[in-house]
Amino acid sequence: MKIAVLGAGLAGLSAAEELTRRGHEVVVIEKEPHPGGLAATIKRSGFEYDLGPHRFHTSNSEILDFVRGLPGIDLQELKRVSRIRLLDRYFDYPLALSNVLSTMPLHRGVGMMLSFLAEKVRGFYAPREQQSFEGWVLSRFGRGLFELYLAPYNKKLWGIEPSRLSADWASQRITVPSLVGLIRETVFPSKETVRSLISTFRYPRGGIGEISRALASGITGMGGSLLYSKEPLGLEKNGNGWRIALPDGHMECSKIINTIPVNRYTRLLGDLLPEDVHRSASRLKFRALVFLTVLLDGNIEPSDHWIYTSEDRYLFNRLSISRNFDPNVPSQVVFEYSCQAGDEVWNMPKDELLRSTIPGAEHLGLFSSDKVRGVDICRRSHAYPIYNLDYAENVARVLNALEDIPDSVTCGRQGMFRYNNMDHSIEMGKFAALEVLGEASVKTHFNWNENTWADG
Numbered sequence: 152m153k154i155a156v157l158g159a160g161l162a163g164l165s166a167a168e169e170l171t172r173r174g175h176e177v178v179v180i181e182k183e184p185h186p187g188g189l190a191a192t193i194k195r196s197g198f199e200y201d202l203g204p205h206r207f208h209t210s211n212s213e214i215l216d217f218v219r220g221l222p223g224i225d226l227q228e229l230k231r232v233s234r235i236r237l238l239d240r241y242f243d244y245p246l247a248l249s250n251v252l253s254t255m256p257l258h259r260g261v262g263m264m265l266s267f268l269a270e271k272v273r274g275f276y277a278p279r280e281q282q283s284f285e286g287w288v289l290s291r292f293g294r295g296l297f298e299l300y301l302a303p304y305n306k307k308l309w310g311i312e313p314s315r316l317s318a319d320w321a322s323q324r325i326t327v328p329s330l331v332g333l334i335r336e337t338v339f340p341s342k343e344t345v346r347s348l349i350s351t352f353r354y355p356r357g358g359i360g361e362i363s364r365a366l367a368s369g370i371t372g373m374g375g376s377l378l379y380s381k382e383p384l385g386l387e388k389n390g391n392g393w394r395i396a397l398p399d400g401h402m403e404c405s406k407i408i409n410t411i412p413v414n415r416y417t418r419l420l421g422d423l424l425p426e427d428v429h430r431s432a433s434r435l436k437f438r439a440l441v442f443l444t445v446l447l448d449g450n451i452e453p454s455d456h457w458i459y460t461s462e463d464r465y466l467f468n469r470l471s472i473s474r475n476f477d478p479n480v481p482s483q484v485v486f487e488y489s490c491q492a493g494d495e496v497w498n499m500p501k502d503e504l505l506r507s508t509i510p511g512a513e514h515l516g517l518f519s520s521d522k523v524r525g526v527d528i529c530r531r532s533h534a535y536p537i538y539n540l541d542y543a544e545n546v547a548r549v550l551n552a553l554e555d556i557p558d559s560v561t562c563g564r565q566g567m568f569r570y571n572n573m574d575h576s577i578e579m580g581k582f583a584a585l586e587v588l589g590e591a592s593v594k595t596h597f598n599w600n601e602n603t604w605a606d607g
């Protein structure tokens with residue numbers, strides 16, 4: 152059996168690794184010139200950087216053992232340090248009420264507490280709708296925190312109003328402490344609470360891309376092929392198998408595992424899918440990211456792994472400091488700019504983006520323009536699946552239709568339009584491999600609409 156895997160991110164590589172290890176012929180087709188997808192480490196002209204902060208964490212011991220056991224992988228355990236810059240102060244991330252109240256100007260802290268309590272009272276007589284991010288967050292945190300941080304940050308990240316964002320995004324990613332817990336933590340901030348903020352994560356020495364590098368070399372070592380800088384142009388059903396149109400010819404295979412953006416995949420499938428499915432797929436939108444890496448002379452002060460910047464004075468929405476992940480990396484900061492592919496920020500040349508970034512970096516006390524030794528830019532058009540209000544209906548229609556296409560399976564962050572972490576994509580890839588062998592089902596194992604992965 153020959154299996155084609157579309158995309159060499161962690162999902163595609165994990166599927167390909169599982170299949171080649173079991174003796175199958177596998178060809179991975181990847182549009183970039185390197186493996187790793189969003190979890191790549193970019194290495195070019197003196198630069199080595201991850202695409203934003205990537206910490207490996209998983210509650211699945213099999214996945215942890217698998218990654219730890221990959222050749223050449225040296226997983227370090229690090230204590231997370233991450234903060235939010237707001238009102239010219241630093242707040243702990245994740246947010247903790249005692250820290251917010253002790254750091255906040257008094258009048259704002261009191262206002263926030265009152266709005267939180269008012270929201271709890273309102274919940275008894277006029278509960279808010281729970282479909283939108285806005286309704287979900289307001290009812291749990293009150294208007295004070297919503298207007299100060301949660302609304303501006305999410306507007307910047309997603310490019311849409313919180314009222315048009317699905318509550319699924321919040322319920323999958325925000326942990327809500329109980330009211331009693333909040334009060335207890337505020338009045339008696341315990342050592343336990345402080346400890347829980349300093350969570351740990353794992354990071355491979357040499358960059359997050361070491362995981363995909365190890366997977367890719369394992370695949371080729373076992374006889375699999377990786378075709379880089381290649382995009383499929385069309386997918387045709389061919390009896391019991393597939394014919395894949397490539398820029399330089401055709402490839403025949405018996406099964407396809409897809410991990411590229413689901414709406415690109417549906418376009419490749421063309422007439423194999425009905426019109427209403429194509430309509431739903433075209434309504435699934437992705438948020439893009441531009442990464443600007445600034446190489447510096449001298450050290451960078453903060454010990455944070457990353458810092459969120461929700462305020463408009465910063466064009467970037469987050470920055471990360473590579474050396475705090477791996478001391479062997481040069482002094483550099485990776486800035487992330489959330490945008491839409493093709494918009495003004497997306498098209499900004501790197502020197503102009505640097506000019507727009509320096510005032511923010513100076514304001515944060517990170518560096519001044521005379522410390523800049525080099526700059527690199529990288530753009531990714533499909534960074535985040537956008538959970539707008541009708542996304543779930545559209546995803547369900549598309550994924551259900553794809554289930555009926557024989558000899559194929561779709562998975563991964565892009566392929567399932569699911570806000571995956573790395574471990575989810577690795578696990579999904581492995582399940583997709585088992586599915587083409589008739590031994591498991593991705594959809595049964597991963598109910599994409601279930602809130603079971605709220606650990607990010």
Ligand SMILES: Cc1cc2nc3c(=O)[nH]c(=O)nc-3n(C[C@H](O)[C@H](O)[C@H](O)COP(=O)(O)OP(=O)(O)OC[C@H]3O[C@@H](n4cnc5c(N)ncnc54)[C@H](O)[C@@H]3O)c2cc1C
Nearest residue numbers: 158160161162182188189203205206563564571572573576
């Ligand atoms: C800024 C940022 C920070 C993150 N931080 C963390 C973190 O701290 N911890 C964590 O666990 N996860 C994190 N993630 C998520 C993690 O990166 C992803 O979940 C994971 O890498 C997704 O893997 P994937 O294979 O499913 O998708 P991708 O990595 O997106 O892989 C898809 C692959 O398909 C390729 N492709 C696309 N179109 C085509 C085409 N037409 N033809 C051929 N190939 C194509 C792409 O180039 C890519 O290689 C972060 C993500 C981002 C964006």
